[in-house]
Amino acid sequence: MAFRFTIAIAILDVVLLTRSRTDDRCGGTRMSGAPVRMDAVVVRGDDELTGRCRLADYSGSRVSMRRPGPNGYLVRMFPKRIVKGRVVLVTGASAGIGRSVAARLATAGATVVTSARDGTRLRTAARYLPGTVDPVECDLTDQRQRREMIDYVVARHGRLDALVNNAGLGHVGLFGDIDQNSLREIVELNVIAVADLTRLTLPHIADRGGDVVMISSVAGWVPVPPLSLYSATKAAVNALVHALRREAPPGLRIHSINPGPVRTEWLLRAAGLRPSDDEGRRGCSFGTSPERVAEEVYRCLTGYRNRTVAVPRWFGAARLAGLPPLSNALDLALAPVAPLLARWARHYQDSLVTRARREQHGDLDDTTSTLPTSTTPRN
Numbered sequence: 001m002a003f004r005f006t007i008a009i010a011i012l013d014v015v016l017l018t019r020s021r022t023d024d025r026c027g028g029t030r031m032s033g034a035p036v037r038m039d040a041v042v043v044r045g046d047d048e049l050t051g052r053c054r055l056a057d058y059s060g061s062r063v064s065m066r067r068p069g070p071n072g073y074l075v076r077m078f079p080k081r082i083v084k085g086r087v088v089l090v091t092g093a094s095a096g097i098g099r100s101v102a103a104r105l106a107t108a109g110a111t112v113v114t115s116a117r118d119g120t121r122l123r124t125a126a127r128y129l130p131g132t133v134d135p136v137e138c139d140l141t142d143q144r145q146r147r148e149m150i151d152y153v154v155a156r157h158g159r160l161d162a163l164v165n166n167a168g169l170g171h172v173g174l175f176g177d178i179d180q181n182s183l184r185e186i187v188e189l190n191v192i193a194v195a196d197l198t199r200l201t202l203p204h205i206a207d208r209g210g211d212v213v214m215i216s217s218v219a220g221w222v223p224v225p226p227l228s229l230y231s232a233t234k235a236a237v238n239a240l241v242h243a244l245r246r247e248a249p250p251g252l253r254i255h256s257i258n259p260g261p262v263r264t265e266w267l268l269r270a271a272g273l274r275p276s277d278d279e280g281r282r283g284c285s286f287g288t289s290p291e292r293v294a295e296e297v298y299r300c301l302t303g304y305r306n307r308t309v310a311v312p313r314w315f316g317a318a319r320l321a322g323l324p325p326l327s328n329a330l331d332l333a334l335a336p337v338a339p340l341l342a343r344w345a346r347h348y349q350d351s352l353v354t355r356a357r358r359e360q361h362g363d364l365d366d367t368t369s370t371l372p373t374s375t376t377p378r379n
C-alpha cells in the first residue's frame with residue numbers, strides 16, 4: 001500500500017514538474033513554471049525522487065526532487081565535478097588557446113601549472129591570472145624536459161589530476177615543400193610529445209579519475225592541402241584518443257576538442273617565429289575566440305563522460321567528410337586546387353607576419369614572408 005502510494009506521488013510529481021520552471025533558491029533549485037522533461041524517475045524512500053533533468057541550463061545534470069513544500073518543489077542539483085583544488089597541467093599556455101584555458105581553470109579555482117618555451121611570456125601571463133598558477137619553462141620537443149616537468153609537478157604539488165595537451169605547431173604549404181627540420185619538429189611536438197606526456201601522466205591520474213584533454217583540430221577529421229602534415233598529426237592524436245578510451249581504467253576520461261580556425265598567433269609560429277605579446281596580438285589569424293575553446297576544456301573537466309567536441313559545434317559535421325563517398329569526392333575536388341589553396345594560405349600568413357612587423361616599425365612596405373627582426377627565430 002505504502003509502495004503504491006509512493007508511486008502515485010512520484011507520477012504526480014513528474015506531471016507537475018513538466019509544467020514548472022526553475023529559479024535558484026536556498027542553495028537548491030525551485031521548480032515553478034516552464035517545461036522540464038525527465039529521462040527517468042526513481043523513487044527513493046518516501047520523500048525523494050532522483051532523475052535526469054533536460055533543462056537547457058542543466059542538460060544532463062542529475063537532480064534530486066523533494067516533495068512539495070510551502071515554496072514549491074525543491075530540486076537539488078547534484079553538482080558537476082569541481083575543478084577547484086585540482087592540479088592541472090596545461091601545455092603551450094604562454095599564448096592563444098593554452099593561455100585562455102589556464103585563465104579559465106585558474107578562475108575556477110584549479111592549481112594550474114602552465115608550460116611553454118618562453119619563460120618570460122609565461123610568467124607575465126601568470127601574473128595576471130587569479131589563484132595559483134605555476135609557470136614552468138619547458139621545450140616539449142625535448143624528452144628529458146618533458147619527464148622533468150611531470151616529476152616537478154608531482155613533487156611540487158603532490159599530485160596531478162589532469163593534463164591538457166594543447167601545445168601544437170602547424171606548417172602552411174604543400175607537403176612536398178616541408179624541410180626535414182620542420183617535419184621533425186611538427187611531428188615531435190604534435191604527436192610524440194603528446195603521446196609521451198600522456199604516458200608519463202597516466203600513472204598519476206589513473207586511480208584518481210583524472211582527465212586528459214587533447215586539443216586536436218577539425219583538420220584531423222578533414223585533412224586539407226595547405227595543412228597536410230599538420231592534419232596528419234592531428235588525425236594521429238584523434239586515433240590516440242580512441243585507443244586510450246578503449247584501454248583506460250574506469251574513471252579515467254580522455255577528451256578531444258577539435259577547433260576550426262581560432263583567433264591566435266599560430267600562423268606566426270607556423271612561419272617560424274617566436275612572437276612577443278604585442279606581435280602576437282597584431283598577428284592573430286581569423287577565427288573563433290580562444291575563450292570558447294577554453295570553455296569546452298572546462299566542461300570536459302567538470303563533466304562525467306569522455307567528450308569529443310568541435311568548436312564551434314557545427315564544425316562537427318566535418319566528420320562526415322572522412323567517410324566515402326564524400327571523402328572520395330574531396331580527394332578529386334581538392335587535388336587540382338591544392339597549389340592555389342597553398343598559395344592563398346601562404347599569402348594570408350605573409351600578410352599577418354607583415355602586420356605584426358609593420359605596426360612595430362611603422363613603414364615597412366615589404367609584404368613578402370621574411371623573419372621579422374623583432375621576433376626570435378625558431379631554433
Ligand SMILES: NC(=O)c1ccc[n+]([C@@H]2O[C@H](COP(=O)([O-])OP(=O)(O)OC[C@H]3O[C@@H](n4cnc5c(N)ncnc54)[C@H](OP(=O)(O)O)[C@@H]3O)[C@@H](O)[C@H]2O)c1
Nearest residue numbers: 092094095096097116117118139140168261262264265266
Ligand atoms: N589557432 C587555430 O586556428 C587552431 C585550430 C585548431 C587547433 N589548434 C590547436 O590548438 C593548439 C593551440 O594552438 P594556438 O592557436 O593557441 O597556438 P599558438 O597561439 O601558436 O600557441 C602555441 C603555444 O604552444 C607553445 N609551444 C610551441 N612550441 C612549443 C614547444 N616546442 N614546447 C613547448 N611549448 C611550445 C607556445 O609557446 P612558446 O612559443 O613560448 O613555446 C604557445 O604557448 C595547438 O595544438 C593547435 O594545433 C589551433
